[in-house]
Amino acid sequence: MRNLVFLIFFIVFATQGQTKMTTEEASALKLKAQAFAKDTESIFSDFTQYKHLDFLDNDIKSTGKLAFKAPDLVKWAYETPFSYAIIFRDNKIFINDEGRKSDIDIGRNKMFKQLNNLIVSSVKGDMFDDEKFVIDYYKLENASLVHFKPKDEKLAKFIKAFHITFNEAADVVEVKMIESSQDYTKIVFTNKVLNQPIDDTVFKP
Amino acid sequence: MIRFLSLSLVLLFVSCASYPEKQQFQSINDQADFHNVYFSNVEKDYVYKASIEVYDKVFGGIFIVKKIDDLHHRVVFTTEMGNKILDFSFDKEAFKVNSILEALDKKILINVLKKDFKVLITENLKLKAAFKSDKQTVGQTVIDSDDYFYFGTNPLNKIVKSKCGKAQVVFTFSEISNNIAHNINIQHFNIKFKMGLKSIN
Numbered sequence: 001m002r003n004l005v006f007l008i009f010f011i012v013f014a015t016q017g018q019t020k021m022t023t024e025e026a027s028a029l030k031l032k033a034q035a036f037a038k039d040t041e042s043i044f045s046d047f048t049q050y051k052h053l054d055f056l057d058n059d060i061k062s063t064g065k066l067a068f069k070a071p072d073l074v075k076w077a078y079e080t081p082f083s084y085a086i087i088f089r090d091n092k093i094f095i096n097d098e099g100r101k102s103d104i105d106i107g108r109n110k111m112f113k114q115l116n117n118l119i120v121s122s123v124k125g126d127m128f129d130d131e132k133f134v135i136d137y138y139k140l141e142n143a144s145l146v147h148f149k150p151k152d153e154k155l156a157k158f159i160k161a162f163h164i165t166f167n168e169a170a171d172v173v174e175v176k177m178i179e180s181s182q183d184y185t186k187i188v189f190t191n192k193v194l195n196q197p198i199d200d201t202v203f204k205p
Numbered sequence: 206m207i208r209f210l211s212l213s214l215v216l217l218f219v220s221c222a223s224y225p226e227k228q229q230f231q232s233i234n235d236q237a238d239f240h241n242v243y244f245s246n247v248e249k250d251y252v253y254k255a256s257i258e259v260y261d262k263v264f265g266g267i268f269i270v271k272k273i274d275d276l277h278h279r280v281v282f283t284t285e286m287g288n289k290i291l292d293f294s295f296d297k298e299a300f301k302v303n304s305i306l307e308a309l310d311k312k313i314l315i316n317v318l319k320k321d322f323k324v325l326i327t328e329n330l331k332l333k334a335a336f337k338s339d340k341q342t343v344g345q346t347v348i349d350s351d352d353y354f355y356f357g358t359n360p361l362n363k364i365v366k367s368k369c370g371k372a373q374v375v376f377t378f379s380e381i382s383n384n385i386a387h388n389i390n391i392q393h394f395n396i397k398f399k400m401g402l403k404s405i406n
Binding site: 021049051053055056058060062076078081084086095097099102132158164180183185200 | 252281287289302303349
């Protein structure tokens with residue numbers, strides 16, 4: 001019986017960890033996050049990526065550095081367990097795979113273009129577009145969680161939902177991309193430095 | 206006419222000499238079963254950084270193999286950023302494409318990958334014949350009606366798929382420790398396709 005009481009308490013407590021926001025709370029967060037994104041001229045951050053596949057015993061962990069410069073320069077540089085950099089610049093993707101360089105022209109590929117825009121907006125935390133997503137807002141302890149479900153069927157086939165966690169200042173601390181199979185990629189940002197000058201050479205392929 | 210036909214038959218026979226003959230293998234009397242241990246541990250997640258060269262184009266990604274159960278493997282390929290490119294299941298003789306990017310959903314490509322991956326994960330092999338070459342044992346076996354030659358027993362260092370006496374696909378395994386091949390290369394000779402795998406976990 002004591003166990004049952006404990007279990008009920010646990011369930012009530014656990015579900016309270018993530019409660020839906022009221023309409024007022026949701027629009028307040030949206031305004032705050034949009035203002036924060038608008039003021040973000042540059043980001044320099046460490047990141048840890050966890051690739052979760054249901055059938056694996058452990059998530060695949062990789063770490064690296066992210067650089068962003070407004071309006072749309074992005075560089076993901078993986079450092080462990082392999083060296084790999086991907087730069088989004090001028091409608092192109094530049095890749096440096098352990099010294100082997102290549103590039104992809106995304107100008108004509110609608111899907112790539114869409115993904116590129118999503119990466120930029122998710123890093124900045126500015127994805128509040130009701131026409132493109134079904135958006136749900138949740139409260140966490142000292143943070144907020146927003147679920148963005150793409151309305152575009154083609155995109156939804158790729159990514160069923162983006163779950164973005166904002167800290168109290170409405171800055172993005174975690175991005176989780178969930179596939180239709182429930183497998184996901186989670187990126188956690190640490191040591192984030194905002195609005196410090198970043199030289200364009202950082203984004204040079 | 207008869208002379209011409211006989212000559213053609215002789216030429217055909219010569220051009221289709223067996224791989225052991227062409228390589229001058231010495232036949233030996235060793236018909237023990239053969240075990241490929243490289244993806245055989247259910248407790249291990251096998252994760253590799255992959256580099257694929259197809260017709261002068263180079264792609265990178267993460268190659269993942271998990272043994273779910275006896276004769277049951279999952280093989281997944283993702284981009285470095287985590288997006289799934291393909292997801293295959295091999296469950297006994299059944300093969301299933303769980304998902305594949307639309308652009309890669311081509312029967313020929315799936316078939317090539319299916320054959321290669323099946324060779325990587327097939328553990329127990331019945332030998333059809335055995336040979337000696339440069340002091341190492343070579344076992345001949347058949348997977349899905351294709352001939353394969355396994356070089357080295359402990360550890361296995363090379364697999365050759367042959368047709369008409371010629372190597373069509375060569376798998377090489379190196380940097381081997383604790384039953385894991387940390388470096389695997391798959392090179393096709395009939396199509397421009399090459400895959401390099403480097404263990405990262």
